[in-house]
Amino acid sequence: MKPRLAIAFACAAALVPSIARADHDVQIGGAMAWAFPAGSFEEGARASDETFGVAAFSLDGALRVHEKLSIGLYFQYGIVTPKLCASSSDCTSSLGHDVVLAPLVRWRVGRFGVFTPSIDASIGYEWFTSKLSDRGVTSVRGHRGVLVGVDAFAGFALSRRVILGPTVGLSFGIADHASIESPGVDASHAVDGHALHLWPKLGARVVFEI
Amino acid sequence: MHARFASISCVALLALVAIDCNATPAGTPVALPDGSPGIGFDDLRYSTTLHRVLVPGGRSGRLDLIDPQTLEVTSITGFGVTNDFSGGHDDGPTSVDEGLGKLFVTDRTTRMLSVVDPVARSIVASVALPTGPDYVRFVAATNELWITEPGASQMEIFALAADGTPTHAAFIPVGNGPESLVVDATRGRAYAHRWQGSTLAFDVKTRAIVAEWPNGCASSRGIALDEVRGFLFSGCNEGTAAVLDVAHDGKILSTIAKGSGFDVIGYAPALGHLHLAGDTCACMITLGVSSSGALSFLDRVDAPSSTHCVVADDVGHAWVCDPDDGSILRVDDTHPSSL
Numbered sequence: 245m246k247p248r249l250a251i252a253f254a255c256a257a258a259l260v261p262s263i264a265r266a267d268h269d270v271q272i273g274g275a276m277a278w279a280f281p282a283g284s285f286e287e288g289a290r291a292s293d294e295t296f297g298v299a300a301f302s303l304d305g306a307l308r309v310h311e312k313l314s315i316g317l318y319f320q321y322g323i324v325t326p327k328l329c330a331s332s333s334d335c336t337s338s339l340g341h342d343v344v345l346a347p348l349v350r351w352r353v354g355r356f357g358v359f360t361p362s363i364d365a366s367i368g369y370e371w372f373t374s375k376l377s378d379r380g381v382t383s384v385r386g387h388r389g390v391l392v393g394v395d396a397f398a399g400f401a402l403s404r405r406v407i408l409g410p411t412v413g414l415s416f417g418i419a420d421h422a423s424i425e426s427p428g429v430d431a432s433h434a435v436d437g438h439a440l441h442l443w444p445k446l447g448a449r450v451v452f453e454i
Numbered sequence: 455m456h457a458r459f460a461s462i463s464c465v466a467l468l469a470l471v472a473i474d475c476n477a478t479p480a481g482t483p484v485a486l487p488d489g490s491p492g493i494g495f496d497d498l499r500y501s502t503t504l505h506r507v508l509v510p511g512g513r514s515g516r517l518d519l520i521d522p523q524t525l526e527v528t529s530i531t532g533f534g535v536t537n538d539f540s541g542g543h544d545d546g547p548t549s550v551d552e553g554l555g556k557l558f559v560t561d562r563t564t565r566m567l568s569v570v571d572p573v574a575r576s577i578v579a580s581v582a583l584p585t586g587p588d589y590v591r592f593v594a595a596t597n598e599l600w601i602t603e604p605g606a607s608q609m610e611i612f613a614l615a616a617d618g619t620p621t622h623a624a625f626i627p628v629g630n631g632p633e634s635l636v637v638d639a640t641r642g643r644a645y646a647h648r649w650q651g652s653t654l655a656f657d658v659k660t661r662a663i664v665a666e667w668p669n670g671c672a673s674s675r676g677i678a679l680d681e682v683r684g685f686l687f688s689g690c691n692e693g694t695a696a697v698l699d700v701a702h703d704g705k706i707l708s709t710i711a712k713g714s715g716f717d718v719i720g721y722a723p724a725l726g727h728l729h730l731a732g733d734t735c736a737c738m739i740t741l742g743v744s745s746s747g748a749l750s751f752l753d754r755v756d757a758p759s760s761t762h763c764v765v766a767d768d769v770g771h772a773w774v775c776d777p778d779d780g781s782i783l784r785v786d787d788t789h790p791s792s793l
Contacts, residue, residue, distance in 0.1 A: 288712040288754040293693060293735040327714060327734050328673070328691060376672045376692035381650035383672035383692045385711050422711070426694055427651040428668025429709045436710075436751045 268405070268453035271314065271350075273304045275411055277447025279322065279342075285372070285387040285419045287437030294374035294385060298322035298342045300445060304364070306350045313351060318366050318393070320344040324374050337377035340384070344370045344391055344415075360399040360407050367392045370417050383426035387435070389419035397449055405453045413445040477736065477756035481774060481783035484525050488514040489780025492539030497549035497589055497718060498765035498773060498782075501557075504572055507765065507773050509782055510547035510559060513539055517547055517559055517570060520782065522767045530570055532577045534563025543777070544586075551599075553592030556618045558599055560587035567601065569618045579619045583610065589635040593658050595642055598623065600658075602632045602646060609635075609646070611661065626661050628654065634677035634718075636686070641700065645686055647674035653688055653698065667704025670696030676719030678728065685747050689719035689730050695739075697747045707747035712754065713739045718763035720772060726792035729772040731757050731764040738764060738774050738785060742792030752789045 279298040281291035299322060306316030324340030346368020353361040370391035375384050395413035402408050418440060423432040486493065486509065494512040501508055506519040506528075515535030519528045536545040547568075549560045556578075557570040565586060569579040587610075588602040599612040599620055608627050612620035631654065632646035643664075644656040650672060655665040669688040676689030684701040693714035697707040715734030721727070726743040736759040742750040758776040765773050766787070774783040 288739060288751045290713075290735065290737075293712075293714040293737075378650050378673040378691075381672045383670075383690065383694060385693070424670075424694060424709055424711050426670045426672060426690070426692075426709070428706050429670045429694075429696065431709055436712075 269308045270454040271306045271316075271451050272454065273306075273449055273451040275302045275304075275447050275449035276300070277302070277411060277413070277445040279415070279443040279445045281441070282444065283441035284439035285441050286422055286435035286439050289422075289436075289439075291441045294324070294327065295340070296325045296327055298324050298443065300342065300447070304348065306348065312353070313349065316348050316350065318344065318346045318348045318364070318368065324372070326374065326376060328376050330378070334377050334379065337380075337382065338375045340372070340374040342370065342372045344368055344393075346391065346393065358401040360401055362397045362399065364395045364397070365393070366395075372419075381427060384424070386421075386423035386425075387419040388421050389417055389435075391415050391417040395445070397451075399449070399451060407451040407453065409449060411445070411447050411449040415443040415445070417441045417443070479758045479774070479776065479783055480738070480755035481785035482525070483776065483779070483781045483783050484520055484527065485781045486511055486514065486518050486527060487516060487529050491537070491780065492541070492778050493780040494539065494541070494543030494545055494548070495763050495775035495777050495782075496543040498720070498763050498775060499550050499552070500765050500767045500773075501552050502768055503552065507767060507782070508550045508552070508557065510550050512543060512548055513537070513545040514780070515546050517550060517557065519572070520773075522769050522771055522784070525784065528575065530572075530575045530577070533559065533568065534561045534566075536563055539777075539780075549587065549590045551590050551592045553594060554614065554618050558590050558592060558620075560590045560601060562586050567599065567612065567620055569620065579617075581612070581620050581622070588633070591635045591637050591644070593637050593644065594639055595658050598658075600635060600637070600644060602635050604632060604649075607631065609656075624661060626656070626663075628663075633674050636677045636679045638679055638681055638700065640681050641684075643700070645677060645679065645700070647671070647677060647688065649674055653677070653686065653704065655700070655704070665704060667698055668706065669698060670694050670706055670709050675717045676730065678719050678721035680721065680723050680726075680743065682723065683745065683747070685743060687719060687721060687728055689716040691716060693732065693735070695719070695728060695730055695741060695749060697743065697749060699747060708749040710741060710749040710751065712751060713737045715762065718765070720765040722766035722768070722772075722787065724768060724791070725770075725787065725789070727752065727766065727787055727789065729764045729766055731761045731774050733760055733762050736761070738772065740772065740787065740789065742789070745793050750792065752792070755785060757783070
């Protein structure tokens with residue numbers, strides 16, 4: 245973190261004590277993040293072969309079950325950017341998706357003035373598809389399997405019920421199925437040897453407390 | 455403590471992202487004459503009669519022949535020369551084939567088809583082409599050369615005289631193509647892709663398109679043939695490879711998707727190994743092809759980030775082009791036969 249930014253956050257924490265408020269039981273969050281591809285979906289098939297990255301839009305809801313713990317659900321719809329498309333219309337048609345659904349556990353680290361950090365751990369399922377559309381002819385590659393994620397949220401209270409801040413995360417996935425849909429082909433099969441793929445993520449998140 | 459943890463976390467994340475970025479290409483590089491500015495390679499061939507890898511040297515204006523064992527390079531000059539490397543493969547000689555004891559070379563700078571005597575190492579005849587050529591292939595059954603001219607959506611056919619001199623014979627219109635070309639002497643066919651989605655089968659005697667088959671590709675690129683088994687391979691730019699059964703109306707026997715950015719593909723029929731090299735993945739994928747036409751993943755090695763072409767020889771190597779470096783990499787294929 246840049247020193248000036250850290251000082252600004254510290255000043256905000258000191259000067260705006262009125263924002264500090266009682267804890268709430270329910271949190272509803274939304275985030276936008278960029279996920280970088282790393283690792284492989286299966287033996288010989290790296291995530292970076294298929295995409296420059298994923299623009300991930302997520303929603304989460306969590307219910308407090310302990311002073312510092314909440315449980316909830318995480319949903320992500322990610323737009324998978326293509327690597328090979330040649331024209332703007334082909335590129336638009338070549339957008340894939342990365343859908344994740346996962347139960348989560350949230351550790352609410354504490355409250356330090358307006359600074360309200362939390363860490364989420366989740367384990368769920370991922371459905372990933374990448375596409376190439378070339379003059380209307382499309383090929384789709386798919387992978388699906390278990391995804392484990394850890395996300396750290398550096399939240400700053402903007403009001404009694406709204407928290408905003410940066411989020412950084414890392415998800416680890418192991419695909420168990422792969423598929424191809426292309427001219428003359430509609431195939432789904434177990435992966436060629438399990439491999440680990442990763443999605444380091446960086447983004448911004450807003451949380452509404454109820 | 456928190457700052458230190460954050461710093462370590464950031465470095466770890468950056469390292470994870472960088473894992474796929476830093477790689478040294480596999481294989482032994484073979485520098486080609488005048489290759490240092492870069493060479494826009496395209497078609498690569500292996501001559502089983504000359505026992506040489508045939509490398510049209512693009513802007514260098516040379517046809518380079520590489521001994522697969524000693525790596526000795528022999529150059530035949532006289533083709534179009536361009537000093538600067540454009541980054542594509544639009545300059546100089548870019549395709550070659552052999553037949554009748556000669557080599558046939560197409561040149562995109564001069565737009566010429568040349569006949570080369572490999573013993574004398576000289577061009578013995580040339581004829582002008584009406585448009586930019588892509589692939590040249592010798593058709594033994596009709597004693598012809600077929601040249602793809604995708605810019606004009608056509609195949610051009612040249613008849614060969616006894617001394618190998620070519621004379622224009624015909625055009626075959628090919629809408630949305632032709633891309634790549636391979637000749638099936640056993641069945642009297644030639645196969646070429648349309649740019650998207652399908653592969654065409656031509657009767658070499660009637661010069662007619664006799665079949666069109668889905669090929670598993672959104673973006674069709676490379677083609678190769680196991681003539682004995684009747685397996686036609688399509689390599690897709692998006693990273694899919696498919697096996698088509700030419701004896702059963704092009705039925706797709708198997709597909710596999712690894713890597714991406716494939717263009718010119720290579721096949722070693724004695725091993726049943728299919729090689730695909732791509733710039734998007736900066737990799738070369740080797741697949742095994744079983745006697746029933748099933749594809750299996752054998753290996754992935756790092757390749758130059760500008761690569762898009764590969765050919766196999768008959769002594770256990772794959773040859774991967776490195777356009778930015780103006781060189782060819784010899785990669786050992788140590789996998790047992792898949793047949």
